[in-house]
Amino acid sequence: MSNAGFKYCPFCGGEMPQQNMMRFCPFCGEKFLKIENKEINKEITILENLPLKQANIEAKKDQEIYIGDKIHAEILKQVFESKYCSIILKHAIDIQKLIDNLERVLLRGSFAIRLAVDNMPSLIIYKAKSKDVAKLITLFINAQASISVIPGEFNDKPTIEQLFPMFVQLPLELQQGIISVPINLWLGDHVKSVLRVNYRNSKAGILVITNNNIYILYKNTNASEYRWLVISYALLLKIIIVENSLQLIYKDNKVEDIVFVHKKDSVEVYQTIQSYNF
Known part of the structure; x- marks a missing residue:
């Protein structure tokens, strides 16, 4: 923006450079309140009124x-805050790997496990002990399966x-x-x-x-x-x-x-x- 017609800085009294574009006094760093360029003034007003995070996004390209690993720790924390938990299976990238892993740890038969996986989204673990659920979470993650863990009671309808x-x-x-x-x-x-x-x-x-x-x-x-x-x-x-x-x-x-x-x-x-x- 322009120097707003000031010959001397209204804040510190320093002599202002002429014919230059600036937003802050080069001597004291104070921001000018009066701006001659209306388009730039509008842009700055919009940015100043944005929430801080939104302004940061506008300022950066990406x-x-x-x-x-914090998210895994947070999930485990929620699990151990309850005596039992349920797991809803939402999606799996490697379905066969997930089935093979579940067959090794669950007491159900192969047909029942495959049926539950093939019918995603499904309630694949219902009110299991928290310590068992904690172990199963790692199994699902390793098989690149997406789940939701529900501590305690929940409304299934x-x-x-x-x-x-x-x-x-x-x-x-x-x-x-x-x-x-x-x-x-x-x-x-x-x-x-x-x-x-x-x-x-x-x-x-x-x-x-x-x-x-x-x-x-x-x-x-x-x-x-x-x-x-x-x-x-x-x-x-x-x-x-x-x-x-x-x-x-x-x-x-x-x-x-x-x-x-x-x-x-x-x-x-x-x-x-x-x-x-x-």
Whole structure:
């Protein structure tokens, strides 16, 4: 911005350089209150009125959130706060590896285990002792399976409004997408954000951010029904927001790339995920 017509700094009295663009006095560092360039003034006013995290996002080209091992420790902490826990299986990348691992530790037969896995989302562990659940969590993570752990008692027949407090405020197409998938998909999670996105070849994708998982609902080309991908934070190395896209980096370096329909949604997603303090 210009030097606002000052020959001398109104704060420190130093002589101002002329014919230069500046925002702060080069002598004392104070910010000028009067600005002649209206467009720059407008830009700064917008940035100053933004929440701190949003202003930081606007100032940087991309943002990275490292997950680390803290999320695993937090899950275990919740588990041991209750005498027993249940596990909802949401998604598995290596289904056969998961089945093989479960067959070695569960008392159920192979057919029952495969049936439970094939019918995801499923209540695969119901009210098991916390110490046993803690061991099983590592097994699911090693098989790259996404789960939700529910301590103690829980309502296994909730309404969609109980799971999505903002449901009635969502656009109709997002409501229809959410109710088109099994309601068990959302059990055990606290939903924070629901956004319209583009994923792979789907132009009707839905991104749902919760405290445990990131959900992507999408339709394949010419498909009428939604499919889903669920990614537990425990499977991720980091999350990167670059302009209008969200990149989910797995610990094995595999990447999922999601594009926001509205660029401003990247700010909401960043703030939501950052609030979990990974």
